[in-house]
Amino acid sequence: MLVSEPAEPPIPDGLLLRIYRVAVLTRAVDHQLWLLSRQGRAGFVLTARGHEVAQIASAAAMRRGHDSAWCYYRDMGVGIALGVTPYEILLGGLARGADPHSGARQLTMHLSSPSLRIGSISSAIAAHIPHAVGAAYAARVRGEDSVAMCWFGDGAASEGATHEAMNLAGVHRLPVVFLCENNRLAISVPLALQMPVERVSDRASAYAMPGESVDGTDAEAVFTATRAAVERARGGGGPSLLELRVPRITPHSSQDDDAYRSAEQRAAAAAADPLPRLRETLIERGMLAVDEDERMVREAREQVVADEDLALAMPEPLPERARRWLYAGDPPHGGVTLPARYANWTGVFDG
Template identity: 40%
Template structure:
C-alpha cells in the first residue's frame, strides 16, 4: 500500500476527488468546528462539567468517517471523536448529552448508530474493535471496524496486543491513529521510539500508512483504501494521520505549561477547514456564495444542537443504578436505598 503525503505542505488539492464529496467533507467539518466552539462555551457556562476539543482534527475525523458504510461498518471512538460522530450520522443532540453526563454514555442508540459510546480509557476502543471485527467475520458478514486512538494510546499494551491479534487472524479492522503530537503533556519524541507509529505496522503483518491528517481528501482516500482491503478479506491496516491538537487537551488543561505557543501558531496556519475551503475554490468545486451558504447552514445546525443538548431534561436519579449489573446485587440495592433516603430528606 502506498504512503500518502505527510504533513508540512502549505496547501492541499482536491482535483482528484468528486465535487460532491469535497462539499460533503466541508459541510461536516464546518459544522463540527462551529459545534466545537459552542461546546467550549457550554463548558465555560457550567452546562458541561468538562469538554475535549476537536479543533484542528476535523479533517482526520471527517475524512476517515465518511469513508465508511454506516449501514455495515462500526466505529469505536475515544472521547474526542465528535466530528467523526457528526459525519457518521449520529444524532448529535443525544451524542453531546454525553458531555452533560446524562445517562450512561449518552442518549443515542449505539447499536443503531453503529458508533460506539464515548470511551475515556486510553486505548480502550481498540480491543473492542478487534473483537467486533472477528465476530463480524464469524457471522459471515462483511462489515469493517474502525478504531480511533491517539499517539499516546499507541504505547498501551492493549493496542499492541489488539494489533498483533488482528494481524494473526486477519481481522477486518482499520486502526486509525490521530497523531496530534501530544500524549496529553508528553511530546512524540518522548514516547514514540523511531518517530513513526505507522512504521510499527510491519511488525504486526499489516500495511502502515502515514497521511497528512489536515488534508481531508488524503485521509478519506487512505481510509477508503484500507476499508476496501479489509472488506476483501485482506486483513487490517494501520493509518497514522499526522495532525495537531491546537486547543488544550481538555477544558481543565493548561498547555502553556508544557508546549511552545509558536508551535501551535505554525499549525494554525495549516488549519484543515481553511485548507479544504481554499482547495475547493481552486478546483472549482464550489464558489464563494455556495460556501457562504454552507457556513451559514453549519452555524445554524451547531446552534440547534447546542440548544437541544442544553435543554435536554436530566434523568431520574434512580437511573444511576440501572444497567450497572444484569441482575442487581445486595450491595447495589443497599446503595440505592441509601440514595433514596438522602433524596427524601
C-alpha cells in the same frame, strides 16, 4: 512503511463538499461546547479541532450502518459523519436525561449507538482497540463482510492493549482498519518521549500489516488511503494501520492550560488548521462560492445554537434512574425525539 502525499487522489463527485459541510458543522458544535464549558454549563470537554477533517474523510470510506466504528473521546467528526446529530451531542454534553447514548452517565462525546454501529466509547485510553478487533473477529465467524474501523490518538499507541490487539489482528488477518490520529502530543508528552520511531505507522511491519502515514489535513489523501485499507480488509487482505498526521489546535481539554507548549508551537498548530485548506480547495475548483461558504458557516452556528436551546430546556436525569442499565436491561439507546431538521440526517453520506 509508506508515506502518502497524493496531489489529487480520486474522490466521488460531491463527497469533498459534503466532508467540508460536516466539518463546518462539527466545528460549530465543538465551539459551542467549549463555550458552554467555560460558562460552567457543560462539564469536561475534549475538542476535535484540527482533527475533524481527517475524522470525517476516513469515516466517509465506510459502509454506514454496516461497518462498525470504534472511536475515542476526540472523534466528534466521526460521530457526526456517521449520522449522530449535534442535538444528541449537546444532550450528552449538558448531561440531560434524554441523552440517547448513555442517559448522561458518560462524559461529553462518549457515544454509543447500536443503530449506527458505533461501539461505546471508553475513557480508559486504548480500551476500545481490543473491542474493535473482537468485532472484526465476530464478523469473520458470522461470515459477514463488515469492517471494523478503529480510531485512536498517538498516546494510545503506547498502551499495551494496542499492541495486543494489533498482534491478534495480524495473526488472524482480521478485517480491521486502525487509524491513529497523531497530533504528536499524549496530553503533554511529545511524540519523541513516547516512542523511538518517527512515525506510528512504522510499527505496522511488526504485525505483518501495511502501514501508511498520511497528511491528515488533506481530506482527499485521507479518504483515498482509508478507502484502500477498507477495500483490502473487506476483500480478505487483513488489517492496516493508517497514521493521520493532524494538529491539535486547542489544549488537550477544557481543564488543560496548554502551558507545556510554546506560543510558537500553538501558532504552528493553528496555522495547520485543515478547514481553511479544504475551503480554499473547494473555492479554487469552483465547487464552493465565497458567499455560499459564509452562509454555510452562519447556518451551522444558528443550527447548533438552536439545538443548544432545545437541549438546555430538557430535564436533568432522575436520581432514581442512576443504577439502571448498569448490568442488565434495555439500554437508553434511542427514544429521543430529534428536531425535524434531522429527519433525514445521514451525516457525510449521500442519503
